[in-house]
Amino acid sequence: MATRAAMFTFSKFRYFPILKHRVAKFSVSSNLLNASALEPGYSRDPGEVFFKENVQTLLERLTGRDCDKVFHNRKLGERLEPPKYELLTQAEVDHVMAEMEVKLKRKLQMPPLLKERDPIKKIYSFNPELQGFDDSKYVFINISQGITNRNREVVVRDPNGVLREASWEERQRMCQIYFPVPGRKINVPKMFEEGNIQNCLDRDEFEFVLDRACAQFDPDDPEYISVTRKTYDFVDENTKYTSLRPTRHFGPMVLHLVLSKKMDNLLFHFINTKDIDAAANLVRLFHTVADDTSPTEVDEFQLIENYIQGPALKKPALELAWQSFLEIEKQRREVHSQQNNASN
Amino acid sequence: MASAIPTFTKIGKVIRLNKHGCTNRPFYHIVVQKTRDNFDGPVIEQVGSYDAMPNSQNEKLVAVNFERVQYWLAQGAGISNPVAQLLGLSGFLPNHPQTLIQSWKNRREPPRERKLQPIKGIAPPLDNPKI
Numbered sequence: 001m002a003t004r005a006a007m008f009t010f011s012k013f014r015y016f017p018i019l020k021h022r023v024a025k026f027s028v029s030s031n032l033l034n035a036s037a038l039e040p041g042y043s044r045d046p047g048e049v050f051f052k053e054n055v056q057t058l059l060e061r062l063t064g065r066d067c068d069k070v071f072h073n074r075k076l077g078e079r080l081e082p083p084k085y086e087l088l089t090q091a092e093v094d095h096v097m098a099e100m101e102v103k104l105k106r107k108l109q110m111p112p113l114l115k116e117r118d119p120i121k122k123i124y125s126f127n128p129e130l131q132g133f134d135d136s137k138y139v140f141i142n143i144s145q146g147i148t149n150r151n152r153e154v155v156v157r158d159p160n161g162v163l164r165e166a167s168w169e170e171r172q173r174m175c176q177i178y179f180p181v182p183g184r185k186i187n188v189p190k191m192f193e194e195g196n197i198q199n200c201l202d203r204d205e206f207e208f209v210l211d212r213a214c215a216q217f218d219p220d221d222p223e224y225i226s227v228t229r230k231t232y233d234f235v236d237e238n239t240k241y242t243s244l245r246p247t248r249h250f251g252p253m254v255l256h257l258v259l260s261k262k263m264d265n266l267l268f269h270f271i272n273t274k275d276i277d278a279a280a281n282l283v284r285l286f287h288t289v290a291d292d293t294s295p296t297e298v299d300e301f302q303l304i305e306n307y308i309q310g311p312a313l314k315k316p317a318l319e320l321a322w323q324s325f326l327e328i329e330k331q332r333r334e335v336h337s338q339q340n341n342a343s344n
Numbered sequence: 345m346a347s348a349i350p351t352f353t354k355i356g357k358v359i360r361l362n363k364h365g366c367t368n369r370p371f372y373h374i375v376v377q378k379t380r381d382n383f384d385g386p387v388i389e390q391v392g393s394y395d396a397m398p399n400s401q402n403e404k405l406v407a408v409n410f411e412r413v414q415y416w417l418a419q420g421a422g423i424s425n426p427v428a429q430l431l432g433l434s435g436f437l438p439n440h441p442q443t444l445i446q447s448w449k450n451r452r453e454p455p456r457e458r459k460l461q462p463i464k465g466i467a468p469p470l471d472n473p474k475i
Binding site: 129163 | 412
């Protein structure tokens with residue numbers, strides 16, 4: 001079992017200032033019994049793929065950087081301030097732009113795609129002689145300074161005398177009571193229940209649901225995984241990619257679609273909107289995920305054609321879209337060359 | 345202090361429960377105090393809390409700063425009976441004999457039910473009298 005100590009920070013719920021939260025441990029285990037990563041049809045362990053350099057760069061390129069949408073006004077219940085206009089020299093402008101780059105990177109930092117965590121089953125001691133001392137459980141939490149919530153000791157003494165480590169739900173609840181994280185509720189909000197999520201998604205509130213899930217759960221929480229997958233699948237089915245395109249959730253969504261072999265809708269969307277760079281990056285991502293190869297074709301058109309002829313699942317629709325795009329492209333080039341000739 | 349479990353001294357520092365909360369709703373702070381000080385007097389350090397009322401999940405929450413408890417024990421602080429019992433339940437100290445005795449007694453004879461008589465015309469009996 002290989003553990004990578006990656007300092008991964010991700011932004012929290014949009015209501016509150018951005019916090020640093022350390023995802024201390026995610027283990028890449030080849031435990032065949034833990035098939036939850038493979039159950040919904042993932043071809044590979046997502047934790048393995050997500051943190052690779054080339055995958056990260058591809059996802060960042062796909063997300064793009066639409067500053068207007070990333071920094072859009074959010075309704076936080078705070079007092080709105082009018083925009084400030086300042087007269088700056090070029091050097092000062094560059095300085096401000098560099099600061100904005102940093103802020104942009106933080107806002108666009110992608111929440112990781114991990115597989116479900118294993119339930120905690122450790123028992124410290126079994127004292128049947130303590131049965132009857134109380135009807136309720138005693139939950140002990142270590143409130144020492146200097147340990148992260150992930151490593152904090154939370155221990156439960158059951159009425160039957162068993163001293164065990166607290167389950168993930170108990171542990172998260174206790175940590176939230178004694179070390180509250182803003183944006184997180186102690187008990188799971190009703191919004192994440194079955195019928196209620198559907199309600200939110202029908203109203204196109206994708207960013208809200210995903211931001212709140214990010215604030216409420218850890219990325220390897222089964223609830224987080226189910227909520228995010230539901231949202232991603234809904235967005236994919238209804239092809240409402242534009243609302244999520246410039247947000248930090250677009251990257252994980254794309255990776256989810258690629259891993260569960262549902263990327264054809266997205267490719268179709270890119271071809272229709274004539275975003276060839278994005279389409280090419282998507283195909284490159286597919287190859288990286290499928291067998292760790294980077295395709296040798298430099299020409300993007302060739303790359304996409306090979307994909308459509310080869311591994312694509314929705315060939316008819318994609319071929320049609322691709323042909324119509326090529327025709328439009330050809331006509332555009334003809335018109336362009338005519339204009340050039342006329343001007344010359 | 346050569347004893348394995350710190351013994352209660354006449355005057356010195358002690359780790360004990362200070363009752364806060366209000367009527368019918370106790371809430372204890374686990375504090376380090378001088379023995380002679382009152383519960384509402386000067387506290388050297390608060391080292392945890394203990395909520396004696398079970399919550400909706402039937403849990404009694406105990407927060408303990410084990411690192412500081414270790415420090416004060418090393419400095420020769422005593423522990424009171426209830427705190428020693430709690431630490432025993434948490435696994436930090438061995439099980440306290442009082443916990444074992446109480447469990448045994450509870451199993452031998454269930455805790456006596458307090459029967460509350462209704463006051464005629466004014467108040468019905470409580471559904472779930474606290475044992």
